[in-house]
Amino acid sequence: MKTLVIASHNNATLSPVTLAAVSAALKIGASFDIFVAGKGCAAVAEEAAKVDGVSAVLVADHDALAYQGAENLAATLQANAEGYSHIVAPATSVMKDALPRLAALLGVGQISDITGVNGEAEFVRPIYAGNAIATVTSSDAVKVITVRTSAFDAAPTGAGTGAITAVDNAVDCGLSRVVSEEIAQSERPELASASIVVSGGRGVGSEENFALIEKLADRLNAALGASRAAVDAGFIGNDHQVGQTGKIVAPDLYVAVGISGAIQHLAGMQGSKVIVAINKDPDAPIYEVADYGLVGDLHDLVPELEAKLASVL
Amino acid sequence: MDTPERESIEFDVVIVGAGPSGLSAACQIKKQAAEQGKEVNVCVLEKGAEVGAHIFSGAVIETKALDELFPTWKEDGFALGQPVAKDEVYLLRDESRATELPHWAVPPSMHNDNNYIVSVANLCRWLAEQAEELGVEIFPGFTAADVIFDDNGKVCGVATGDMGVGADGEPGPGYTPGMDILAKYTILGEGCRGHIGKGIIKKFALDSDADPQHYGIGFKEIWQVPESQHKPGLVVHGSGWPLSKGMGGGFFLYHAENQQVFVGLIIDLNYANPHVSPFDEFQRLKHHPIIAETLSGGERITYGARAITKGGLNALPKLSFPGGMLVGCDAGTLNFSKIKGVHTAMKSGMIAADAILEALGTDADEKGTTNFQQLFEQSWAYQELYNSRNFGPALHKFGPIVGGGYNWMEQKIFGGKPLLKLRDSKEDYACMEPASAHIKIDYPKPDGKLSFDKLSSVYISNTYHEEDQPCHLKLTDTSIPIKQNLPRFDEPAQRYCPAGVYEVVESDGEMQFQINGQNCIHCKTCDIKDPAQNITWRPPEGGGGPTYPNT
Numbered sequence: 001m002k003t004l005v006i007a008s009h010n011n012a013t014l015s016p017v018t019l020a021a022v023s024a025a026l027k028i029g030a031s032f033d034i035f036v037a038g039k040g041c042a043a044v045a046e047e048a049a050k051v052d053g054v055s056a057v058l059v060a061d062h063d064a065l066a067y068q069g070a071e072n073l074a075a076t077l078q079a080n081a082e083g084y085s086h087i088v089a090p091a092t093s094v095m096k097d098a099l100p101r102l103a104a105l106l107g108v109g110q111i112s113d114i115t116g117v118n119g120e121a122e123f124v125r126p127i128y129a130g131n132a133i134a135t136v137t138s139s140d141a142v143k144v145i146t147v148r149t150s151a152f153d154a155a156p157t158g159a160g161t162g163a164i165t166a167v168d169n170a171v172d173c174g175l176s177r178v179v180s181e182e183i184a185q186s187e188r189p190e191l192a193s194a195s196i197v198v199s200g201g202r203g204v205g206s207e208e209n210f211a212l213i214e215k216l217a218d219r220l221n222a223a224l225g226a227s228r229a230a231v232d233a234g235f236i237g238n239d240h241q242v243g244q245t246g247k248i249v250a251p252d253l254y255v256a257v258g259i260s261g262a263i264q265h266l267a268g269m270q271g272s273k274v275i276v277a278i279n280k281d282p283d284a285p286i287y288e289v290a291d292y293g294l295v296g297d298l299h300d301l302v303p304e305l306e307a308k309l310a311s312v313l
Numbered sequence: 314m315d316t317p318e319r320e321s322i323e324f325d326v327v328i329v330g331a332g333p334s335g336l337s338a339a340c341q342i343k344k345q346a347a348e349q350g351k352e353v354n355v356c357v358l359e360k361g362a363e364v365g366a367h368i369f370s371g372a373v374i375e376t377k378a379l380d381e382l383f384p385t386w387k388e389d390g391f392a393l394g395q396p397v398a399k400d401e402v403y404l405l406r407d408e409s410r411a412t413e414l415p416h417w418a419v420p421p422s423m424h425n426d427n428n429y430i431v432s433v434a435n436l437c438r439w440l441a442e443q444a445e446e447l448g449v450e451i452f453p454g455f456t457a458a459d460v461i462f463d464d465n466g467k468v469c470g471v472a473t474g475d476m477g478v479g480a481d482g483e484p485g486p487g488y489t490p491g492m493d494i495l496a497k498y499t500i501l502g503e504g505c506r507g508h509i510g511k512g513i514i515k516k517f518a519l520d521s522d523a524d525p526q527h528y529g530i531g532f533k534e535i536w537q538v539p540e541s542q543h544k545p546g547l548v549v550h551g552s553g554w555p556l557s558k559g560m561g562g563g564f565f566l567y568h569a570e571n572q573q574v575f576v577g578l579i580i581d582l583n584y585a586n587p588h589v590s591p592f593d594e595f596q597r598l599k600h601h602p603i604i605a606e607t608l609s610g611g612e613r614i615t616y617g618a619r620a621i622t623k624g625g626l627n628a629l630p631k632l633s634f635p636g637g638m639l640v641g642c643d644a645g646t647l648n649f650s651k652i653k654g655v656h657t658a659m660k661s662g663m664i665a666a667d668a669i670l671e672a673l674g675t676d677a678d679e680k681g682t683t684n685f686q687q688l689f690e691q692s693w694a695y696q697e698l699y700n701s702r703n704f705g706p707a708l709h710k711f712g713p714i715v716g717g718g719y720n721w722m723e724q725k726i727f728g729g730k731p732l733l734k735l736r737d738s739k740e741d742y743a744c745m746e747p748a749s750a751h752i753k754i755d756y757p758k759p760d761g762k763l764s765f766d767k768l769s770s771v772y773i774s775n776t777y778h779e780e781d782q783p784c785h786l787k788l789t790d791t792s793i794p795i796k797q798n799l800p801r802f803d804e805p806a807q808r809y810c811p812a813g814v815y816e817v818v819e820s821d822g823e824m825q826f827q828i829n830g831q832n833c834i835h836c837k838t839c840d841i842k843d844p845a846q847n848i849t850w851r852p853p854e855g856g857g858g859p860t861y862p863n864t
Contacts, residue, residue: 262768
């Protein structure tokens with residue numbers, strides 16, 4: 001039994017979500033290698049080698065893998081899959097594109113978006129948009145798995161001494177190529193992996209008022225989130241939506257401002273370690289899950305909170 | 314951007330909806346074709362992600378049609394459901410008192426000996442298995458978006474919906490155009506207020522000689538209850554509280570298998586008071602001791618709602634049109650006196666199959682005509698509708714007590730022969746009266762144990778729609794909700810929708826009508842009940858909507 005963890009990265013640094021995939025690999029119990037596919041990604045390989053417990057780091061450094069396009073990545077992984085009983089990747093957009101192809105190429109099913117590991121062949125995953133949790137077993141010879149990154153803590157890193165080996169069998173399928181890349185510029189942390197998230201809901205009232213939420217987020221160096229109601233009302237774009245049909249997050253601190261706490265929103269953030277709620281309705285369901293709650297008008301309270309934080313942070 | 318061209322496939326028969334009527338038609342066609350040595354290609358389109366996902370019913374069924382279609386269903390090992398052991402009927406006097414009706418006072422149509430408490434969703438899943446074994450092709454996750462007409466105005470198939478269209482209406486990255494499913498005969502089995510059926514009835518004026526169709530909204534929850542409170546096979550029906558004077562409807566409580574009970578409330582959609590919230594009526598019903606004594610300490614597993622076609626024979630449209638026919642609740646085959654529609658729906662599908670087989674390969678194919686109407690009128694299903702034609706109108710006209718008494722008389726004393734012809738000619742949507750003419754209803758807050766809020770209810774219907782798609786609920790005039798419905802009726806959509814799709818919110822000082830299409834559980838109540846008839850339900854992208862388990 002041996003596991004291959006596919007690294008998520010931007011050719012410069014290893015993304016922390018890879019460490020969530022490593023945690024899942026550790027639970028599976030077998031020794032694990034990390035596969036880094038990219039272009040000019042030597043620094044990422046160095047970081048991967050430092051992950052505690054990693055046996056080897058395989059690097060496929062090739063033009064065809066610069067953007068980790070699905071066809072080339074899947075074919076390259078197929079060429080390197082021999083000997084592994086488990087292939088595990090964080091459930092990012094890139095991996096959700098490539099792994100199913102890999103599974104199909106290997107003739108096995110994919111076990112997607114797992115939130116738990118019960119053994120080397122038994123996994124836990126949400127189904128029906130998270131309304132039910134399924135425990136599934138696979139009898140495939142190779143288990144191809146994507147991991148819901150908010151469900152696993154980051155594995156420890158720093159003490160690892162993996163051996164870095166270059167592999168020379170990167171595959172260029174020649175089927176598609178990346179023409180250009182437009183990266184959404186944000187100085188704020190990314191919502192899915194941030195340790196603090198400040199979210200605004202319908203109670204914020206308008207696009208202009210959302211600036212209050214943004215100011216608080218900036219003060220806390222937090223990512224910016226929103227409930228579906230706020231997005232539908234046009235206060236902010238839907239890439240900030242947290243909830244059953246938005247992003248699922250589990251930060252250390254989640255501040256819900258003007259959010260009622262309907263279960264569809266809770267589905268996206270109830271895994272947060274500490275939840276703070278500010279709402280003018282004392283009966284809002286959010287208070288049932290909040291660790292700290294403040295009842296009052298957010299238009300007064302949020303600026304007050306931000307000012308107080310300014311003096312201590 | 315170059316969009317791919319639409320492809321087409323040809324079948325002999327296309328059936329819209331993998332419900333009891335559509336699947337029965339599919340099975341019957343294949344069985345009869347095999348017997349007659351004919352080769353007939355049949356396909357069934359189903360908008361739910363899997364067969365059964367959108368099937369929502371009480372239900373206690375008579376096995377008459379199933380016995381005809383698959384005579385050895387029991388021997389073959391199909392576990393249909395829980396046989397009925399006992400019937401009880403109650404009149405709820407107020408929030409704590411009830412009177413049980415003695416057996417003799419209950420109209421015979423409501424006795425359930427030899428019937429079964431079933432999950433119609435699971436029945437459909439089993440029918441689908443039989444259908445596939447017989448060679449029917451079933452396509453779940455595909456909507457029939459529109460009808461296709463040939464140059465002579467005959468229906469020659471349906472167009473499936475496009476997938477991957479963005480919320481702005483433009484093709485998104487995953488855009489796949491729908492396909493044209495061409496067929497000699499199209500069977501419409503979409504259930505109550507099917508959007509294609511609605512359009513076809515209008516286009517061919519199929520309802521010109523009928524009374525307006527009448528509808529109810531049916532709510533249901535499945536609860537897992539403590540063993541001591543579970544009486545397998547017990548069927549409870551009743552009426553009265555909490556429905557106020559002038560509101561038709563009744564509740565049901567069925568003790569099914571696996572320590573589960575099916576509890577629900579049906580409310581006629583001809584109610585006049587715009588402040589009524591059918592959802593809240595259902596939630597408070599559960600606090601009545603007759604219901605609470607079964608549910609207390611239990612766990613709510615599923616919630617949902619669906620509109621019901623209950624107009625009976627007087628509202629039945631002509632069933633055939635050039636190129637096809639309407640079956641099941643799309644037509645209106647529910648026998649209201651028994652509150653059962655599954656057996657008659659199945660039978661109507663089977664008769665449609667017979668009619669098509671008779672016509673296929675003859676000159677009739679050119680015009681797409683069959684003997685369906687005549688064959689249906691000779692069937693026991695039609696006879697049931699004929700015998701019960703006054704049941705609904707009696708209750709509408711005379712209220713539950715006198716109406717019930719009238720029905721009892723008609724059935725018990727006059728042997729089921731209708732005495733008079735009672736007409737019910739006012740459309741349900743036209744019955745709504747101004748908000749100013751009624752007192753606002755102060756519904757109790759949900760207690761989180763027996764009663765719950767709307768959003769957490771929608772949550773357990775497992776409803777999901779692809780995020781980035783156009784809103785499937787179309788307003789003919791976008792100003793009507795705020796400019797007309799709000800001042801006149803306090804925009805009742807906020808209340809009659811069982812899923813919280815419609816909201817009136819204040820944004821930048823102005824009132825706005827917000828449509829949360831994502832919450833839609835495909836019940837069709839808004840299409841029926843909007844006093845302005847301004848809302849048209851169209852299918853969202855295939856595969857979306859609720860995912861009901863064993864409803």
